[in-house]
Amino acid sequence: MADIVNFKERPSETLKVGEGFNLKDADPDATPGYNGDKSDGEVLLAELDDNLALLQEQLFAESRLGGTKRILLILQAMDTAGKGGIVSHVMGAMNPQGVQMKSFKAPTPEEKSYDFLWRIEKEAPAAGMVGVFDRSHYEDVLIHRVHHWADPKELERRYTAINEFESRQAAAGTKIVKVMLHISRDEQKERLLARLDDPSKLWKYSSNDIKERAFWNDYMDAYQKAFEKTATEAVPWYVVPANKKWYARIAVQQLMLDALEGLRLQWPVPDIDVAMERELVERS
Amino acid sequence: MADIVNFKERPSETLKVGEGFNLKDADPDATPGYNGDKSDGEVLLAELDDNLALLQEQLFAESRLGGTKRILLILQAMDTAGKGGIVSHVMGAMNPQGVQMKSFKAPTPEEKSYDFLWRIEKEAPAAGMVGVFDRSHYEDVLIHRVHHWADPKELERRYTAINEFESRQAAAGTKIVKVMLHISRDEQKERLLARLDDPSKLWKYSSNDIKERAFWNDYMDAYQKAFEKTATEAVPWYVVPANKKWYARIAVQQLMLDALEGLRLQWPVPDIDVAMERELVERS
Incomplete structure (x- = not known):
């Protein structure tokens, strides 16, 4: 059996956007807090699957007996950064029954007719669930800022609204984990080319990706701004270097484990007389 | 590496409710079509996980380029029969992004104010998705029949409505797989006792389970009636012996594989000039 190489420092510390953080200085190739290589990372990921599944089941179990705790993972990233891989390789370890997955696409005309948080509120995770947002309300301060679909005053209103939301x-019991998967512009080129070369990936390719790619620096500025405006003590941002897919996966897995462990979950005990119930079952 | 013991006969044939089927004659301990034992079954289950994940990804991929195919697995069973285990051990192999899971509880007052199919229609899987109903509209002809909450005329109306739905x-592209997990009354007793004895399972125990257990034979009659009324050529029922959890899991896995294979899925090819796109990416 392979030795397990664990993190030296927790991603919840090393990857947290703090005072003075600058996205320009964050290296997408780095593997903060982790000294192992790709194969070590893959072993670690598989090894901790069961932990993650167990904690998620406890979260779900608590809610069946009245608990209100829940988790929300918000994934933001440039195209090809690996959001899909995080969902399948990290969240895939959890019981589908307890995962509430939502991919936010461009809003429909109906959605556009409401405030931008209208469609978000409806998808907030229920008690006991692990919600996953593949894109989110942050699109409304990212792509909208990049393409000037919202003016500066409206953007300010949205940052404030996001923080309040x-x-x-x-406060209602949701532990929110906000993750930006950070790849380099060069890495994106490689991945777009890989999609074009692989029949099993070609469906993921969109000509639109090149158009957005042209605005790379504007997007980085928009992310930087979003971090400055919305990284709070209670709901921090994590920037996860994602040029190495294996690292991004173990880092997000650790963030989820930390979030779940922070909830101090236990198997809930129903208010029944177990001995009496046992007798009732025996006689039934 | 362990040898793989495959099914001799496909569950989609052996477990299908056909003309003259009688639930009373179905043995919940049997392992139809499979000669292996528990450990063989566990190896097979793990072995076919990747197949299932691949087919599901192709289904999802097709929908991104306009495909309308989808799957709906309907799970019905007496309490403790193992619906949850099917969801985590079979459906858990799929990418959470492509699984649309819905557990139907007792209807809310709002839901009750509509026709019984109102809340069901809203949860029908979207194109490209694998929907899973943990309980379903069949509750409206099972528990409602057992407790006489609906009179015979209303039950007839519901059978007809279900068939039309x-x-x-x-016809709209959904392959529906209807599964009843079939356990024996004695097996249920063992499993209820096991829940009472295990702190990690105690939260699943409900005193109400004993109450419903008293109506066992009425439930079996209600299932038999539901099969007679709603097992059609296009949307058949499968009765899966479930006293052996490992067998139920590989059987449902096979049913899902068959359903997906029957869709003749392929990686979709977008309508783009790949060579030109490659050049655009290279220059970007």
Whole structure:
């Protein structure tokens, strides 16, 4: 059996966007807090699957007996950064019954007719669930800022609205984990080319990706701004270097484990007389 | 590496409810079509996980380029029969992004104010998705029949409504797989006792389970009636012996594989000039 190489420092510390953080200085090739290589990372990922599944089952179990805790993972990234891989390789370890997955696409005309948080609120995870947002309300301050679909005053309104929304969710029992998967512009080129070369990946390719790619620096500025405006003590941002897919996966797995462990979950005990119930079952 | 013991006969044939089927004659301990034992079954289950994940990804991929195919697995069973285990051990192999899971509880007052199919229609799987119903509209002809919450005329109306609903879904591209997990009354007793003895399972125990257990034979009659009324050529029922959990899991896995293979899925090819796109990416 392979030795397990664990993180030296927790991603919840090393990857957290703090005071003075600058996205320009974050290296997408780095593997902060982890000294192992790709194969070590793959072993670690598989090894911790069961932990993740167990904690998620406890979260779900608590809610069946009245618990209100829940988790929300928000994934933001440039195209090809690996959101899909995080969902299948990290969240895939959990019981589908307890995962509430939502991919936010361009809003429909109906969605556009409401405030931008209208469609988000409806997808907030229920008690006991692990919600996953593949893109989110942050699109409304990212792509909207890049293409000037919202003016500066409206963007300010949205940052404020996001903070109020997220702190309300947090106060209602939702642990929110906000992740930006950070790849380099060169890495994106490689991955777009790989999609074009592989029949099993070609369906993921969109000509639109090149158009957005042209705005790379504007997107990085928009992310930087979003971090400055919405990284709070209660709901921090994590920037996960993602040029190495294996690292991004173990880092997000650790963030989820930390979030779940922070909830101090236990198997809930129903208010029944076990001995009496046992007798009733025996006689039934 | 362990040898793989495959099914001799396909569950889609051996477990299908056909003309003259009688639930009373179905043995919940049997392992139809499979000569292996528990450990063989566990190896097979793990071995076919990747197949299932691949087919599901192709289904999802097709929908991104306009495909309308989808799958709906309907799980019905007496308490403790193992619906949850099917979801985590079979459906868990799929990418959470492509699984649309819905557990139907007792209807809310709002849901009750509509026709019984109102809440069901809203949860029908979207194109490219694998929907899973943990309980379903069949509760409205099972528990409602057992407790006489619906009179015979209303039950007839519901059988007809169910058939129309399901054949419409099928015509719109949904492959529906209806499964009853079949355990024995004695096996249920063992499993209820096991829940009472295990702190990690105690939360699943409900005093109400004993109450429903008293109506066992009425439930079996209600299932038999539901099969007679709603097992159609396009949307058949499968009765899966479930006293052996490992067998139920590989059987449902096979049913899902058959359903997916029957869709003749392929990696979709977008309508783009790949060579030109490659050049655009290279220059970007």
